[in-house]
Amino acid sequence: MKLYQALIAGLVACSFAFAADSTSTTTTTTTKTSKAAPVCKVKGEKSLQILGKVVSVDAIANTLIITPKGKKTDDTISTTDSTVVMPKGTTLADLKTDDKVNVSYKMKDGKMVACKITAKPVKKAAAPAAPAAK
Numbered sequence: 765m766k767l768y769q770a771l772i773a774g775l776v777a778c779s780f781a782f783a784a785d786s787t788s789t790t791t792t793t794t795t796k797t798s799k800a801a802p803v804c805k806v807k808g809e810k811s812l813q814i815l816g817k818v819v820s821v822d823a824i825a826n827t828l829i830i831t832p833k834g835k836k837t838d839d840t841i842s843t844t845d846s847t848v849v850m851p852k853g854t855t856l857a858d859l860k861t862d863d864k865v866n867v868s869y870k871m872k873d874g875k876m877v878a879c880k881i882t883a884k885p886v887k888k889a890a891a892p893a894a895p896a897a898k
Contacts, residue, residue, distance in 0.1 A: 804846060804870060804879035811868045811879055814839065818865055818883075823857040828878065830865060841867055841876045850882040862886045 804811065816830035819838050826843045843856055859865070859881070868880040 804868075804877075809870055811870055812876075814841075814867045814869065814876075816865060816867075818859050818861055818863045820861065821856060821859045823855070826856065828856065828859065828865075828867075828881070830867070839876060841869060841878050843878045843881070847878045848880045850880065854883060856881075859883055860885065 814830070814832050816832040816835075816839070819829040819831055821828055828841045828843060829838050830841065831838050847856075849856055849858070863886055864884040866882045866884075867876075867878050869876045869878045871877070
């Protein structure tokens, strides 16, 4: 009987020792994840072009809706961090309704993904000149 008690006490002590040991020696393995190449940098794929007018911009969702020249339906174009917006210094949020845009894009997973957006802002009509004083 004392043998069984000693054996059980030994097993309990060992289990506590291994439990304490396993919590103190945690191994962390990090794997280097490779970034997916930007859509526009993929070689062998040709960029497509679309001209149109801006209907709306959602800078948070990174989307641009335009009405292509000669079409009555709108197209939704996604943007990424690598999308270039021209003229230099312009951002997606700077684009306004009715701005004319030329979008270079590629298809990815059935969506249009913009590589480059070149904007031509709509010029506001100049106020009529005041008559000259006589």
